[in-house]
Amino acid sequence: xxxxxxxxxxxxxAGGSLRxxxxxxxxxxxSNTMGWFRQAPGKEREFxxxxxxxGYSTNYVDSVKGxxxxxxxxxxxxxxxxxxxxxxxxxxxxxxxxxxxTIAVPISVTNYDYWGQGTQVTVSS
Numbered sequence: 001x002x003x004x005x006x007x008x009x010x011x012x013x014a015g016g017s018l019r020x021x022x023x024x025x026x027x028x029x030x031s032n033t034m035g036w037f038r039q040a041p042g043k044e045r046e047f048x049x050x051x052x053x054x055g056y057s058t059n060y061v062d063s064v065k066g067x068x069x070x071x072x073x074x075x076x077x078x079x080x081x082x083x084x085x086x087x088x089x090x091x092x093x094x095x096x097x098x099x100x101x102t103i104a105v106p107i108s109v110t111n112y113d114y115w116g117q118g119t120q121v122t123v124s125s
Contacts, residue, residue, distance in 0.1 A: 002027040002114050004096045009119030012086055016123070020081040022096030022116060029053075030074040033099040035112055036081045038092035038121075045095065049081060050105040059105035064090075086123045093118040 008020040022034065035050035049070040050059045058070055069082040079096060097112035106112075 002098070004098060004114055004116035006094065006096050006116045006119040009094060009121045011122045011124065014087055014123055014125050016086050017082070017084045018086065018121060020083065020094055020096075020119060020121075022079045022081075024077045024079075024098065027114075029077060029098050031102050033101040033103070033105055034070075034072060034079040035097045035099060035105075035107075036070060036079075037095045037097060037109065037112075038090075039095070039118075040092040043092075045109055047107040047109075048094070050099075050107065051079065052105055053102040057103065057105050059107065061107070083121070086121075088123050088125045091121060091123050093120050 003025045005023050031053040033052050036048040037045050038048050039045040047061055051070045055072050067085045072079045095118045096116040098114040099112045
């Protein structure tokens with residue numbers, strides 16, 4: 001059974017950094033697009049970043065461009081989200097997701113088939 005497990009969340013002050021990891025097990029996602037989404041209390045789940053299977057293509061929501069970086073290590077079946085210059089509005093549960101696409105980097109939740117349980121990121125002001 002496919003499982004995605006996020007780690008690396010926590011509490012950080014504004015301006016600080018965190019690195020989230022997403023480890024895949026029960027399947028191989030070396031050729032699949034992987035994405036990060038987040039959901040704040042009372043809000044819909046929103047796209048944050050995505051990376052194609054080869055790592056060549058990436059996509060970011062405008063609010064994190066220049067601050068967040070998505071990367072992957074296919075040998076380890078792991079995707080990362082480096083988050084710098086964090087702001088209180090980045091506070092949310094962050095989810096990792098795997099898509100059936102290999103080249104495209106879609107932003108809609110409907111394009112992702114497997115999801116992790118999420119990891120909480122809290123940014124204090």
